[in-house]
Amino acid sequence: MNIRPSSTIDGNLLLEALDADDRGLLAPHAERREVRRGDVLFRAGDDVSHVTFPAHHCVVTLVVPLMDGKSVETATIGLEGAMGGVVSQGYLPAFGQAVVQVGGSVIRIDAARLSEAKQASKSLRDLFVRYADCLLAQVLQSVACNAAHTIERRCLRWLLTLQDRIGTPELPVTHELLADMLGVRRAYLTEVLGRMQRDGLITIGHGRITLPDRARAEAGSCECHAAVRRHFEEVMGAVYAPGGRIVAVDVGEPERLRSPLALVKDASP
Numbered sequence: 205m206n207i208r209p210s211s212t213i214d215g216n217l218l219l220e221a222l223d224a225d226d227r228g229l230l231a232p233h234a235e236r237r238e239v240r241r242g243d244v245l246f247r248a249g250d251d252v253s254h255v256t257f258p259a260h261h262c263v264v265t266l267v268v269p270l271m272d273g274k275s276v277e278t279a280t281i282g283l284e285g286a287m288g289g290v291v292s293q294g295y296l297p298a299f300g301q302a303v304v305q306v307g308g309s310v311i312r313i314d315a316a317r318l319s320e321a322k323q324a325s326k327s328l329r330d331l332f333v334r335y336a337d338c339l340l341a342q343v344l345q346s347v348a349c350n351a352a353h354t355i356e357r358r359c360l361r362w363l364l365t366l367q368d369r370i371g372t373p374e375l376p377v378t379h380e381l382l383a384d385m386l387g388v389r390r391a392y393l394t395e396v397l398g399r400m401q402r403d404g405l406i407t408i409g410h411g412r413i414t415l416p417d418r419a420r421a422e423a424g425s426c427e428c429h430a431a432v433r434r435h436f437e438e439v440m441g442a443v444y445a446p447g448g449r450i451v452a453v454d455v456g457e458p459e460r461l462r463s464p465l466a467l468v469k470d471a472s473p
Contacts, residue, residue, distance in 0.1 A: 212236075215260045257286045285338075
């Protein structure tokens with residue numbers, strides 16, 4: 205990973221949603237890094253001292269490694285989010301690991317500096333409470349999806365989630381990567397992808413998978429992808445382009461958004 209200084213925190217929608225005062229609290233502490241596909245930002249048990257914000261087309265997945273060598277994806281994070289000490293005071297051991305799936309820029313801010321900024325700004329605290337709620341929703345939906353839905357539907361969910369973050373029909377995905385994300389053998393996944401290609405849901409190329417018809421992919425996916433998108437819209441004011449990509453987070457008028465506290469009350473028995 206190459207480090208280069210940066211005077212900007214642009215490229216990440218969470219940070220871009222901040223007003224000028226809140227950006228001023230964080231910008232002096234931000235550094236930008238270039239990361240490559242396959243880089244591990246932190247592993248299970250590591251002390252996570254920085255909050256990392258993927259920028260532009262960079263995508264990172266949170267995975268839980270298992271004793272048999274497999275790993276299962278629990279959340280996919282791009283320009284809409286952050287990972288590592290998002291709600292804690294920082295310097296806590298990580299439970300899983302963060303792996304770069306699409307290389308690019310990330311913005312890092314020391315977790316202690318972010319904690320100080322949240323204490324100084326109610327709007328900053330509110331933004332991160334809302335995002336933490338949405339990240340948890342994605343993790344919970346992923347758990348439910350892995351337990352209840354077919355491999356074809358899970359595959360489409362993950363591809364659509366990736367497309368939401370990079371915005372192109374062609375997705376830089378290999379069979380090996382997708383098998384790792386879904387926790388299945390590569391040979392089995394290759395059979396599944398072959399069936400999906402024959403059904404016209406995907407097109408397989410060298411080192412990439414294309415979604416030729418997003419509407420068909422959404423119809424073939426389980427409800428999990430749409431549920432997470434809807435939660436981001438309700439809690440974060442997420443704005444999506446016609447092609448699916450998330451293009452903005454708008455919490456400037458919190459009264460029109462659902463409060464995370466209200467959501468917890470709604471879920472109570």
